[in-house]
Amino acid sequence: MLSAGAFAEEAIGDLKAELSKQPIEDTCAAKPGIRELKNYPEVFNLYYENDLFAGTDNNYTNGIKLSWVSANLADYINDPCLPKWVRQLNRFSQALQPGAFDSRNMVISFGQSMYTPTDKYRTDLIKDDRPYAGWLYMGFAYNARTANVMDTVEIDVGVVGPASLARQTQNTIHDWRGIDRFNGWDNQLNDELGIQFVKERKNKVLVINKADGPKFDAITHYGFSLGNVKTYLNAGFEMRLGTFLPDDFGTSPIRPASDSNAPLPINATRRLSGGGIHTFVAVDARAVAHNIFLDGNTFSDSHSVAKEYFVGDVSAGIAYQWAGGKITYAQVLRSKEFRQQKDAQSFGSITISLEY
Template identity: 45%
Template sequence: MKSGVGLLLLMAGGVGAVPAFAAEQCAQSALRDHPPAINIRIDNDMLGGAQQDQGYTNGAMFTLVSPNLQDYTDDPCLPRLARWMNRHLEHLHPGEFQQQNMIFSFGQALYTPTDNTRRDLIRDDRPYAAALIVNFGYNARNENHLRTTQLALGMIGPSAQGKQVQDAVHDALGDDKFLGWHNQLHDEPVFKLLHERMQRWPAEANSSGWGWDAISHWGGAIGNLATYANAGGEVRFGWKLPDDFGSSPMRPAGENTAPTRHGRAEGWSSHVFVTSDARWVVRDITLDGNTFRSSHSVDKRSFVGDIGFGVAVMRGKWKFALARYHRSREFDGQKETPVFGSFTISRTL
């Protein structure tokens, strides 16, 4: 159990140790009933099965999830640096709720045009772009309602190391490299403040047999990375459904990151899910180009929709989820509708 406390130190990005008495207090409460978790997610258009290598072509996200917390500033399950940081981000806290937790994630996303052989600027296709992002998230739950707020900070451009990562992957797979990375967007610090609200029906999941549930969501984001409003839903059916708010890894509270009331079911459990999201997009830096410098851009479409389906399997401390997503065209002249897949591994500590 105490290894989970050590993991939470990484969530704060600091060094040191939680005092022994605080660790023991935490281990006797939240860590026992709601242990922290690690999630590793890989997105790739090759996983979509449509033989694509373009658009949102690859992404990876590593996420640390805290146990359920008493609060964000004094809970002994959080190290001192995390509590200090939360005092300075108090305006992002959701308020008084029955359950709450924190997440910290670090990830990279790569975007490329369709033709990998051209070295010149392809003006009628999306820009080359890479983003390196750190997320701080706050979740809060009352019964079957959830609020989640995330602050994303990072860099887009050559410093995000997109070319280097894609070249290394293609070398390992024996695939041809993309030759136009020198046309990618310029370096620019980026941020995005996201807020979503979710509700699940029925309020109690069937954790002992076959059952179904539905989760609705609505919210939006603001920032030079992306600005949009969105809404959608997810439907799940399976054996021993988890007491959470969705299985889609693309959701802010998906894949074992939201606070739970009962923990995971004993033995095997599995379910299938179908998810959807519709967005009114005001800004997307990967399509609109750099904010403060002249760069390549395309005429993005204001309304974009996603539909996805997948399966999740859980046993003991482990959870595996595989999903496939179909997205509507994101800009005028886009040759193919994007299709990509996502694979997630989760483990509680």
């Protein structure tokens, strides 16, 4: 006669055997579906940049981007309630970024940027000032990390020219705010399909994180971009100091590979669980071979100006994080991007991150 314990073990064994025979969809509340991703914390980022924060309205005059940052892709592999293609994402990322990384995630982003000359009232082509231009795009990126290193591969696909809707967007915003419109949008760059491939590595070279004192880290980055939108080499660093430092790889203005809400190490579930405040200073330097917003269209005649081949950004700001969210503000100073440009440009950058 079986004891109670032996009987229970035999019953559990029979149940496991029966479940193993059932198709995957029978083990889920419903058939495998994308809705199951709700069980994994994700981060949504909203970026907004404008030179009105510096009291100007020209050059790089406005940028907005919304991005979705997935949870650790390795967490998806063994969940039978997720669609098969979702469970394959980590393997696809491994093919793009081979190496011994602890965790990986993906990023999908949508954005729009616009560029204008200084004189908003002229309707003719202003040959010695930057072209009117807009850029509407969608980005796909993969991050792979260890404790102190993150590699990013990103592909942006979009359109430059009237199809970017930059003219309509700016006119609508200016009308809402009672600001005079720019009158020269008829001279903007022509429609052109834009493709940009970017690869970048970030590295935490110094971390001071004592429980009884201020927190400090230093993060370097370097990478490149290829494509008819922008082609460049870049490198830089960031230093952060505060009462709390998030487990990410710094703060960047809108640019490819700027979503640094990294995947967490294995077995960690939330990225925005703690709270605190920190300040930061960052530098990015670029050697620019091509910039469509200055060089003009690639496959048709358009307005262009003589670009500067070496451009740099210096930014400083403050970030506050609470359980489930983070808000960041940075003031960015960008060196002259073309030879006829009279002054360096400054603009403000706000980022709001929410985790669900």
